[in-house]
Amino acid sequence: MAKPLSYAPITLIEGEQGNGKSNTAVARVVDAYKKDPTIRIFCNFNLYGIPYVHATLAQIIEWLDAGIIRDGFLLIDEHYIGGNARESMNAFGKVLAKFSMTIRKRHLHVILIYPHERMADWIYRWAVTERILCSYDERNHMITLIVKKRKSRPKTIRYYAPQYWGYYDTDELPRLPAKQIGRAIEAARYGGGEDERQNS
């Protein structure tokens, strides 16, 4: 079924570590899959129990360019790795910013997960259509969401988290881009001065 160009929600989920951000993103996708098993799901972390395509950040860019990532859900957890406001001017950040401007044409529902909204590049924050703030109650395993969509009042939603635990691994570690790791190691090893480099 053809969707209008305006069908392109961009959801930004934020919250402290362990407050249910990934659980909420996975819940959205799992519920959508149960309603429509033909939807396409792309994700930069592992999902279980539902069909999906795992994509690293590099693959996301490559497949966006190739038109493979479209008509479905795109989940990017620990998004700050590529979309951090401080990194917005590197090549990776620039491409992601351009991608943000074409999401509607790709009929994608994008879900970005950040510890805090301020860490996202301003382009993502501008394009976001829905903001979700999460908190988790360990006593009763309930996640509370404050959901704010454009042009509507915020609403509070609570749901039981464990029903989605089987679909992802909360302990999975995100991978940083390899070159960033390399540069950081080199900087830590040699410091900043030429003398230190010669003495090492």
Next chain:
Amino acid sequence: MGIEDKNPNEDKQPEEVKPKEDIYQKLVTVQPKREVDAEDAEDGHKPLDEAELDTSNLTDLQATLHKLYPKFRVDMIDRIAQSAMVARIAPDIFLDQISLTVIDVWESLTLENRITFQEVLNLVYFAFSIGLDGKGRIDALELAGSAKEAAELEKVTQGLGL
């Protein structure tokens, strides 16, 4: 020798284009669902999408205020009522106030927004009775205070683990 008028690409075969769907089907994978350490994970809990549909956009306080201080269909009655409901109407002029207001509203009604006289009387009476002796504003303040107290109490008990 004449120049042959031939399309140089005529003999070339079109490149095979893989549909995007084929690529997705090649990439897609399904891993078995993980076992979780939660006994009642599948115990009939409402999924997130159903929970979203059940939730109203209003907070409890907003919903209550909406009920206690309604909007009225007739614009003139609504304009008067919004002030009357939070005013401090003295009991000794209450009936006279209603009488004058009803007459004024009735005379201002047009064919487009005409309602029965009984309805005018009832709506004006309801609005003014809320504001009688300032009870309307007292109720609103009490509600607001209760909501704030409830929010404070929740903060404190969270920290205490109650």
